Amino acid sequence: MAEELKAKQLISKINEYTENNNIDMLCTLLDQQRTSRIAEVMELLEGDRNAVILGCLPKEESSEVFEKLDEATRAELYELLNVRQLKTLIYELDPDDAADILSELPPSASEHLLRTMKPDESETIKNLMQYSDDSAGGIMDPLFLSVPKGSTVHETIELLKIQESDEDFYAVYVVDIEGVYLGDVRIRNLFSAEPEQKIEELIEESSLSVSVFYDQEEIKNIFSKNDLIAVPVVDGNNVLVGRITADRVLEVAEEEAAEDIYTIAGTDAEELYDTSIFRAARIRMTWLAPCLIGTGVTAMVLLFFKNSFTEVYTVAAAFAPMIAAISGNAGLQTSAVVICGLATGHMAALNLGQVFMREARIALLIAMFCGLIGGLIYTGLSDVLGNHDPASGMNYVMVSLAFGIAMSAAVMVSTTLGLFLPFLFKKIGIDPAISSGPLVTTANDSISVSIYLFTTLAFLG
Structure with a gap:
């Protein structure tokens, strides 16, 4: 304060x-x-x-x-x-x-x-x-400290002394006569070595480098997994061209997190950097306009079934939003877990089949519970609000059963989409966060309502 x-x-x-x-x-x-x-x-x-x-x-x-x-x-x-x-x-x-x-x-x-x-x-x-x-080449610093192979420790230290840059250097990079990166030497190791010792003899075994074409999210994960302060950047010929430091990676992490949040919310990171309310509204409507069409599709699905089972249609249609909401949220939970895993690199190394086996079992349990509880809620409300004519009572029992089964099926379909779409989008070069955006959730609504009404129609014969 x-x-x-x-x-x-x-x-x-x-x-x-x-x-x-x-x-x-x-x-x-x-x-x-x-x-x-x-x-x-x-x-x-x-x-x-x-x-x-x-x-x-x-x-x-x-x-x-x-x-x-x-x-x-x-x-x-x-x-x-x-x-x-x-x-x-x-x-x-x-x-x-x-x-x-x-x-x-x-x-x-x-x-x-x-x-x-x-x-x-x-x-x-x-x-x-x-x-x-958003590549390593785009975020790298071209200022670095390198010495040619064959230099002595004494020559390297003298080179350090005459540096005029105010940059902080944590390591000396060793290159050959053509500038090809060979490895790095921690500066602190120079002062414990013999003055005439060759610099290449001190190269760290764990030395690593990244290509200028690496995505910045991949760079962020490399820093996180290897506890790096700086990493050298090389071109396609392994020639040293720059370095990336931890402070730049912190900025990258913030940018990536912001982009994912904006994408999931159905807008664009550009909105944050734009002062025009009209451009901000245009960016949001780019996502919302297809959603309007998607909700129109859901309405058409409901109208399509209106004449198929007129007796219980009003009650059945009243519970369609419950199906859409629960299945959509279940799918969103799955996709959020997968997207987070892909972004941090924790799930990227896992086989899709292994991830599927874990998430499918979780989804099955959730689907069973949601289907059972949803069916009970449907039955209870139908008894209170529905037609109590004994001749039509069996219809409501069947619709309640159909509702429970449809809820389970819709949850399974949504969670399956929430699992596969992030992997698919990442494979074809699209931001996986889009799979949790309004477009996909709107599509989930139409699919889940269709499953519900088709199931109800099938049970009523």
Whole structure:
């Protein structure tokens, strides 16, 4: 609560100083704040005031703040800052961060900014921008420390001493004459080795590397399973081209979690970075419009059976939402477990058959319990609300039995879809989280209601 109050006070003072054009006081105030706090506050302010804030900060700090902002706030600033100001901000950034920001700009604007940079710097950034944003090449840092095979420990330590970069290096990467990665040596091991010892003799047996084409989710799982701080990145010829550090992986984990939540909810992660309510509404309607069609299909199914068993149709139709809801939720539970397992890598190594045997048995138990309880509820409510004419009593008994069996069948079908669809989507390169989205759950509704009414019709003969 105290932290929140400080943020409100900071916003109040910034508003006061900017309104009164008291730039000196504003600069003094910002000089006392962490860059992370300034970025958090800027995301709550209007764009023109954010431009003033960046102008108050030293070049290095303004670049750091700019990089920490969310995409929506940066998008507002792109409209307010001129080319010279953008160039200054990007020039102070590390190449990987500069590549991320330039990729947010229109191609013509990013190309113009690249032309204003030094050739070697622009070339490095262009090389990073050629990779997909969610690949190892897209998230790697091109700055690393490498020594050629045959170097001595003494030569390597001397190389460390003359490093001008403010980056933290945890290991030295050993390469051959063509730059092919051979392994890494922990820096702490250098100081316990003999000065004339060859560097390749100290290579860690557990050294590993990742390809520039690896998906960032796969990188995240590699870090988690191997307790890594940094990992080298190689190209298709095993040439060392960069490294990925743990702090970047933390950002990746946050991005992946947010994307999955948005997908399951039936929207898009782009909405988080967009200030336009119209674009946000369009993104949501992209998912909701097919759902409207899907619910229309469910309504058509109900109408199709209206004349098939008129005597008990009203009571039977009243319980259709129960079938749809329970089976849909059961399928959602299964898919959530599978999606989480695939995302974290815990189930990815398992055989689909093994996973199926476990989930199928769980689904069978759930289906039996839901079918039994649902049938009892149906019977009880039908006795209270239904027709008590003895001549039609058998119909309601049969419908109750059909309801229980249909509930069990619908739950089994939904849980089976919840199991297989994530694996299928992952196999064909689609985000498995979509299998828990509104489109699939809407399809489950239509399928489960159809099973229920077909079963009821079959029992009534």
